[in-house]
Amino acid sequence: MQQGEGSETQVTWEDQQNINKFGRLNNRFHELEDEIKVAKEANESLEDASNELILSDEDMVRFQIGEVFAHMPREEVEGRLEKMKEDASKELERLEEEKESVLAQMAELKKILYGKFNDSINLEED
Amino acid sequence: MQNPNLLLLPLMAASTCSSSPCVAERRGIPAASFVEDVETYLKQSGLDVSCSLAFLQERLQQYKIVEMKLLAQQRDLQAKIPDIEKCLDIVATLQAKKGSGEALIADFEVSEGIYSQAIIEDTESVCLWLGANVMLEYSCDEAKALLQKNLENAKASLEVFVADLQFLRDQVTITQVTGARVYNWDVHQSRLAAKET
Incomplete structure (x- = not known):
């Protein structure tokens, strides 16, 4: 109808x-960044733990389960750590994939929204 | 000037949202209705621009309060889930030890920073803290089932909270966009008026 001001797009x-x-995707994106940070830390801790285990020469190690430290033979702990590492890296992978997909969807929406509203809309982070 | 708060609630609900799948509310959170046309909306609601902006601003504040409440509840639940998983882990360990003939030797914290050693012989049962100063003895299988159920419940309600928050944020976005449009419309109108004179 009216034009020229750019502010009157329906x-x-x-x-x-x-x-x-x-907005939802942007929110999820920030959540994912936090979750990925946590998952990376978990991966690193597990990696550290298994490295320490290789260096140690004890047959029995104390392994934290729940709130207590259980005395466990080192082979068993090794097995458990491997399993935990596997789970943790899978989780990290899943989060990274979701982040990619969120970013792709956001780029798609940006195209549509900027296409219609030009500079009347701002979709960038402050 | 009329009081916008009293006046606007029913009017907002009645305002334009023909093409939209209008949910009136979700778990007590009122929906923000989408405005098709600013001028019609202002006419229908009988408000001037500043009243309408003040109303939207107030709505936004209310949404923010609900959002904070929901976020706190969500965080509580998110903390609860790993706790339950830890419990399941130790119950599984006890079960695995059972029948192997050897006892589980565990260092446990007696007081902050002070540990002692416990030897847990073949055990059939564990005690679960149910809260409200009640602890109940369960067989390992029963304990596992109960914890599993708690875990599922916690995960299910977390999902509900996530959906609530999404709904709420949509309403916030709608309200913000409506506010910006009312404001822009007003600017535009005054420019037109200035041109005419």
């Missing part, structure tokens, strides 16, 4: 839904 329900979706 916002449809579809646009609103896209903006909502973008």
Whole structure:
């Protein structure tokens, strides 16, 4: 209808839904960054633990289960650590994949929204 | 000037949202309705621009309060889940030890920083702390089942919280966008008026 100011582009329900979706993805993106940080730390701790285990020459090691340190033969601990490492790296992989997909979807929405609203909309982080 | 709070609630609900799948609320969180056209919306609600902006701002504040509450609850649950997993882990360890003939030797914390050693012989049961100063003895299998169920429940309610938060954030976004549009519309109108004179 009116033009020239750029501020009067009609916002449809579809646009609103896209903006909502973008907001949700952006939120998820930040959550994922935190989760990935935690998962990386977990991976590193496990790696450290198994390195220490290789260096130590004790047959019985104390392994934390729940709140207590159980005395366990080192082979068993090795096995458990391997399993934990495997799970932790799978989890990290899953999170990284989700992050990629979130970023791709955000880029797609940016294209649509900037295409319609130009500089009347700002989708960048402050 | 009329009081916008009293006036607007029913009017907002009645305002335009023909094409949208309008959910009126989710678990006590009122939905923000989408405004198709700012001018019609202002006319229908009988508000001037500043009243409408003040109303939206107030809504936003209310949403923020609910968001903080939900986030706190979500964090509590997120902390609970690893706790339950830890319990399951130790029960599984006890079960594995059973029948092997050897006792589980465990160092446990007596007081902060002070540890002592416990020897747990073949055990059939564990005691679960149920809260409210109640502890109950369960067979290992029963304990495992109960903990498993608690874990599932915790995960299920976490999902509900995540969905609640998503819904809430959508409402926040809608309210913010509506606010920006009302504001822009007003700027635009005054520019038009300035041009005419």
